[in-house]
Amino acid sequence: MTSIALNSLRFSIQFWFDFHLVKSWFEHMNFASFEEAKSFFDTNKKMINATPFVKWVGWKRQIMPQLKKLFPTEFNNYHEPFLWGWAVFFALQKKQSFLSDVNAELINTYQVIKDKPKKLIKFLETCNHSKDFYTEIRAWDRQENWQENFTDVQRAGRFIYLNRTCFNWLYRVNSKWQFNVPIGSYANPDFVQKENITNVSKLLKETKAIIKLQSFKDVLKNAKSWDFVYFDPPYDTLSETANFTSYNESWFARNMQIELRDVFVKLDKMWCKVMMSNHNTDFIREIYSGFKFEIVKARRNVNSNWAWRGEVEEIVVMNY
Numbered sequence: 001m002t003s004i005a006l007n008s009l010r011f012s013i014q015f016w017f018d019f020h021l022v023k024s025w026f027e028h029m030n031f032a033s034f035e036e037a038k039s040f041f042d043t044n045k046k047m048i049n050a051t052p053f054v055k056w057v058g059w060k061r062q063i064m065p066q067l068k069k070l071f072p073t074e075f076n077n078y079h080e081p082f083l084w085g086w087a088v089f090f091a092l093q094k095k096q097s098f099l100s101d102v103n104a105e106l107i108n109t110y111q112v113i114k115d116k117p118k119k120l121i122k123f124l125e126t127c128n129h130s131k132d133f134y135t136e137i138r139a140w141d142r143q144e145n146w147q148e149n150f151t152d153v154q155r156a157g158r159f160i161y162l163n164r165t166c167f168n169w170l171y172r173v174n175s176k177w178q179f180n181v182p183i184g185s186y187a188n189p190d191f192v193q194k195e196n197i198t199n200v201s202k203l204l205k206e207t208k209a210i211i212k213l214q215s216f217k218d219v220l221k222n223a224k225s226w227d228f229v230y231f232d233p234p235y236d237t238l239s240e241t242a243n244f245t246s247y248n249e250s251w252f253a254r255n256m257q258i259e260l261r262d263v264f265v266k267l268d269k270m271w272c273k274v275m276m277s278n279h280n281t282d283f284i285r286e287i288y289s290g291f292k293f294e295i296v297k298a299r300r301n302v303n304s305n306w307a308w309r310g311e312v313e314e315i316v317v318m319n320y
C-alpha cells in the first residue's frame with residue numbers, strides 16, 4: 001500500500017471519514033500533516049457531504065456501502081460514463097474525473113451548476129410551484145428547436161424543477177423525446193436546493209471534474225491503463241413488463257448491453273479496472289462470463305407491477 005493510501009487509511013480511521021474519499025483528497029491536496037488535513041476536512045465538510053441534486057428511484061446511494069467494498073484501492077483517473085446522479089463519483093471525489101452521459105439536459109445542468117450556480121439558484125427562486133406552472137414549464141420541449149429558445153440556465157432550472165416535482169422523480173420521455181412524467185404530489189418540494197447546489201458547484205470546481213455529453217463508447221477515447229471505469233447503464237430487463245429503459249434518446253435494449261460488454265472487454269485489454277452494475281439476469285451473466293461477479297441487494301419501491309417491488313438482486317461485474 002502506498003504511503004498516501006496508508007496515511008489516508010490512518011486518517012479515515014482516526015477521524016471517521018470514508019477511506020476512498022480521504023485518499024482522493026490526500027492525493028489532490030498533498031497535505032503536509034494530519035492537522036492540515038483535519039482542518040481541510042472540517043472547513044470543507046459541507047462541500048464533501050454535498051448530495052446529488054437529482055433524485056432517482058434506482059440511484060446507487062442505497063447500495064453504496066456494499067459497492068464501496070468492491071472499489072479498487074489503487075487507480076489513476078476515474079470515469080463515470082452513465083452519470084445521472086453520479087453516486088460513485090460522490091463516494092470517490094477523485095480529481096479530474098471524467099463524468100459523462102447522453103442526456104443533453106442532464107449534462108447542461110451539471111455544467112451550469114459548475115459555472116453559474118448563483119444565476120441558477122436565482123432562476124429556481126422564480127419558479128412558483130403549481131400544477132399550471134408544472135404543465136407550462138414541462139411543455140417547453142414541445143416547441144420546435146426548443147433548446148435554442150431558452151438559456152442554459154433556464155434549461156438547467158427546468159431540469160431540476162421537473163426532477164424534484166414530478167411523479168416519483170421518474171425520468172421518462174415519449175416517442176418524440178419529450179418529457180412526459182405527470183406532476184408528483186409532494187407538499188413542499190425543495191427544488192431550489194440553494195445550499196446543496198452551492199456545495200455541488202464547489203465540489204465540481206475543486207475536483208476539476210471534466211463533464212461531457214457523450215455516449216458510453218467514447219470512454220475509450222479518454223481512458224488509459226490503470227484508470228477506474230464504473231458503468232451503471234440502464235439495466236437489463238427483468239421481464240417484458242418491467243422494462244423501463246427509456247431514459248432518453250437511446251433505448252438501451254440487449255444489443256446495447258452487448259455493445260457495452262464489448263467496451264468493457266476493450267478496457268480490460270487496456271489494463272483499466274472496470275466495474276459494471278446491472279440486474280442479475282442470465283443474459284448479463286452469460287455475456288460477461290469469465291469476469292468476476294458479486295451480488296448486492298437493492299430495494300425497488302417503484303414499479304407499476306407490485307410483484308416487482310421489494311428486494312432485487314443486482315450483479316456487479318469486475319475485471320479485478
Ligand SMILES: C[S@@+](CC[C@H](N)C(=O)[O-])C[C@H]1O[C@@H](n2cnc3c(N)ncnc32)[C@H](O)[C@@H]1O
Binds near residue numbers: 059083101217
Ligand atoms: C441507471 S442511470 C445511472 C444512475 C447513476 N449511477 C446514479 O447513481 O444516479 C443510467 C444513465 O445512463 C444514461 N444513458 C443511457 N443511455 C446511454 C448511452 N448510450 N451512453 C451514455 N449514457 C447513457 C442515462 O441518461 C442515465 O443517466
